[in-house]
Amino acid sequence: MLSKNTVKFIKSLHQKKYRLESGKFFVEGEKSVVEVLQSNFTVDLLLVTQEFATKHATLLSGKAFEVLFVTPNQLEQLGQYQSNDAALAVVQMKPNQAFLPEKGELILALDEVRDPGNLGTIIRIADWYGIKKLIFSSHTAEFYNPKVIQSSMGSFTRVQFYYGDLAQAFQEWKLPVYGAFLEGESIHELTNPTPGVLLLGNESQGISKEVEKWVSSKITIPSFGKAESLNVAIATAIFCDNFKRLVHP
Amino acid sequence: MLSKNTVKFIKSLHQKKYRLESGKFFVEGEKSVVEVLQSNFTVDLLLVTQEFATKHATLLSGKAFEVLFVTPNQLEQLGQYQSNDAALAVVQMKPNQAFLPEKGELILALDEVRDPGNLGTIIRIADWYGIKKLIFSSHTAEFYNPKVIQSSMGSFTRVQFYYGDLAQAFQEWKLPVYGAFLEGESIHELTNPTPGVLLLGNESQGISKEVEKWVSSKITIPSFGKAESLNVAIATAIFCDNFKRLVHP
Numbered sequence: 001m002l003s004k005n006t007v008k009f010i011k012s013l014h015q016k017k018y019r020l021e022s023g024k025f026f027v028e029g030e031k032s033v034v035e036v037l038q039s040n041f042t043v044d045l046l047l048v049t050q051e052f053a054t055k056h057a058t059l060l061s062g063k064a065f066e067v068l069f070v071t072p073n074q075l076e077q078l079g080q081y082q083s084n085d086a087a088l089a090v091v092q093m094k095p096n097q098a099f100l101p102e103k104g105e106l107i108l109a110l111d112e113v114r115d116p117g118n119l120g121t122i123i124r125i126a127d128w129y130g131i132k133k134l135i136f137s138s139h140t141a142e143f144y145n146p147k148v149i150q151s152s153m154g155s156f157t158r159v160q161f162y163y164g165d166l167a168q169a170f171q172e173w174k175l176p177v178y179g180a181f182l183e184g185e186s187i188h189e190l191t192n193p194t195p196g197v198l199l200l201g202n203e204s205q206g207i208s209k210e211v212e213k214w215v216s217s218k219i220t221i222p223s224f225g226k227a228e229s230l231n232v233a234i235a236t237a238i239f240c241d242n243f244k245r246l247v248h249p
Numbered sequence: 250m251l252s253k254n255t256v257k258f259i260k261s262l263h264q265k266k267y268r269l270e271s272g273k274f275f276v277e278g279e280k281s282v283v284e285v286l287q288s289n290f291t292v293d294l295l296l297v298t299q300e301f302a303t304k305h306a307t308l309l310s311g312k313a314f315e316v317l318f319v320t321p322n323q324l325e326q327l328g329q330y331q332s333n334d335a336a337l338a339v340v341q342m343k344p345n346q347a348f349l350p351e352k353g354e355l356i357l358a359l360d361e362v363r364d365p366g367n368l369g370t371i372i373r374i375a376d377w378y379g380i381k382k383l384i385f386s387s388h389t390a391e392f393y394n395p396k397v398i399q400s401s402m403g404s405f406t407r408v409q410f411y412y413g414d415l416a417q418a419f420q421e422w423k424l425p426v427y428g429a430f431l432e433g434e435s436i437h438e439l440t441n442p443t444p445g446v447l448l449l450g451n452e453s454q455g456i457s458k459e460v461e462k463w464v465s466s467k468i469t470i471p472s473f474g475k476a477e478s479l480n481v482a483i484a485t486a487i488f489c490d491n492f493k494r495l496v497h498p
Contacts, residue, residue: 121480130473155476188494224379224493227404231370234486237479241487244473245437 002047002068010047010078010090016142023093025144028079030086034059035154037089045090047075052086080146093144096162099133101173106131106195106243109166109177111211112139112202113232119143120151121233122200127155129240134161135169135197137211170197170214177215178243179207180235184218187242193217195247200236251296251317259296259327259339265391272342274393277328279335283308284403286338294339296324301335329395342393345411348382350422355444355492357383358415358426360460361451362481365390369400370482371449376404378489383410384418384446386460419446419463426464427492428456429484433467436491442466444496449485 012018013026024044027036030052037043037059046060047070053060060067072085079088101107108131113119119141126134140163141148149156170177175196199215201207207215221230221238230238261267262275273293276285279301286292286308295309296319302309309316321334328337350356357380362368368390375383389412390397398405419426424445448464450456456464470479470487479487 121483124476125479125483127474127476128470128472128479132474153476153478158475221377221490222493223377225376225381226407227373227376227402229402230374230377230486234370234374234483237483237487238490241470241490244471 002070002074006045006068007078010088013090014080014146016145019093019142019144024090025093025149026079026088026090026146027149028075028081028084028088028146029150032149032154033087033089035157036091037063039157041094041157042092043089044092046087047078047089048087049075049085080150096164098162098164098169099160101133101175101196104195105133106247107173107175107197108134108236108240109136109169109197109199110134110140111137111166111199111207112205113200114139114141114203116141116145116147117151118203118231118233119145120148120153120156122236123148123152123159124155125233125237125240127152127158129244131240132158132160134159135166136161136163137166137208138163166199166211167214170211173197176217178217178219178239179212179215180239181206181218181220182229184220186222187219187239188222190219190242190246193243193246195243198236198239198243200232200239203232251319251323255294255317256327259337262339263329263395265394268342268391268393273339274342274398275328275337275339275395276398277324277330277333277337277395278399281398281403282336282338284406285340286312288406290343290406291341292338293341295336296327296338297336298324298334329399345413347411347413347418348409350382350424350446353444354382355380355489355496356422356424356446357485357489358385358418358446358448359383359389360386360415360448360456361388361454362449363388363390363452365394365396366400367452367480367482368392368394369397369402369405371485372397372401372408373404374482374486374489376401376407378493380489381407381409383408384415385410385412386415386457387412415448415460416463419460422446425466427466427468427488428461428464429488430455430467430469431478433469435471436468436488437471439468439491439495442492442495444492447485447488447492449481449488452481
């Protein structure tokens with residue numbers, strides 16, 4: 001039975017303020033909920049329809065969290081999806097822990113990518129290309145924003161990330177930093193790049209002056225037409241594709 | 250002076266039904282309006298703020314269409330932008346005219362791409378890579394949808410397109426058709442492709458069975474991680490980038 005307090009609490013998680021206060025966020029829809037149940041995230045509470053519970057019975061058996069049965073209509077009231085006939089999970093955030101790159105690893109760094117849809121799409125791209133670690137400047141969109149979770153299509157469960165000072169991290173890591181600029185070396189001309197950091201900047205401002213100091217190579221996507229720019233998620237995908245083509249894993 | 254009828258008419262253009270009935274659509278925001286004024290589209294009516302008119306005076310002088318002065322607040326009431334301190338144009342649709350590919354040209358074909366944001370982003374990508382001609386299956390999102398126009402970032406003015414039967418066009422053109430599939434030849438392994446048609450399918454169903462018959466090469470984006478798929482606009486960008494890298498213009 002869904003209590004008024006639970007309803008109020010889940011609704012509060014639409015706002016960043018309450019997510020930070022509680023250290024919790026929500027995940028909705030069949031695919032994303034299945035992925036989070038199979039991940040190392042800690043689920044606190046799971047709301048499911050009878051249909052989801054039957055279909056994914058093995059995923060639910062022997063779990064420590066509370067499971068409540070609800071209707072699709074209740075799920076749609078609670079989440080952001082217009083239609084959700086499956087599930088919604090309340091999940092614990094992970095601590096913001098710094099990581100160190102491993103030898104030969106490609107790291108993705110974002111300098112103030114502000115749009116949650118872009119961030120989620122970038123996480124999905126990172127997961128496609130086997131990039132496991134992402135570092136975000138402090139003003140990058142919030143990882144636990146429902147739109148980020150939604151647009152990552154479950155890939156949010158498979159990446160390691162932290163928010164921190166990019167300049168400081170680059171200084172410590174002593175790795176080549178490939179920064180995306182409108183004027184740089186064409187990614188089609190690049191040969192045998194040494195793995196390191198792939199850095200993308202803000203949607204309209206690009207990479208900030210302070211972070212630019214740590215860029216060892218400015219790279220660009222060659223243009224053959226007249227569009228002035230590409231969306232940051234599109235650009236990330238093209239850079240990742242070229243790096244993975246050049247640096248055989 | 251903005252009449253009630255004009256307000257009503259512009260508001261009606263948010264709906265496909267009224268766009269088709271009138272043969273008109275609207276374009277909003279500084280960048281897109283400037284682009285449409287510089288293009289071969291026919292503008293019927295232009296609403297501008299004093300600021301826009303001053304900044305772009307040369308663009309407005311000697312033009313045949315009516316210009317009305319409005320406030321940002323009026324623009325925001327009429328369009329879909331939350332903030333618009335520049336302009337909104339009512340523009341005539343172009344006739345749906347078939348084209349023929351030129352020798353060595355790369356054509357983009359979309360088989361039921363339904364999301365207007367994806368279509369707009371794909372148009373922007375086509376423009377970046379110098380792809381001038383696009384063919385859409387009849388159930389592909391509508392080119393003149395305000396979200397398509399918005400997400401194309403002005404690139405909608407620089408492409409030629411038509412809605413038609415893909416199978417029939419491919420049959421007539423007798424060109425190689427490279428179809429995007431989750432299982433196909435890796436785009437990283439492709440060598441010296443002959444320019445022809447790059448074909449992308451629906452967001453969830455992919456390329457339809459009927460159109461698949463005309464695919465001469467199934468191509469895919471190699472995966473290095475665990476994401477199940479990539480967004481169709483992201484995939485389009487990666488295919489275009491690889492084709493342009495391989496087929497030196």
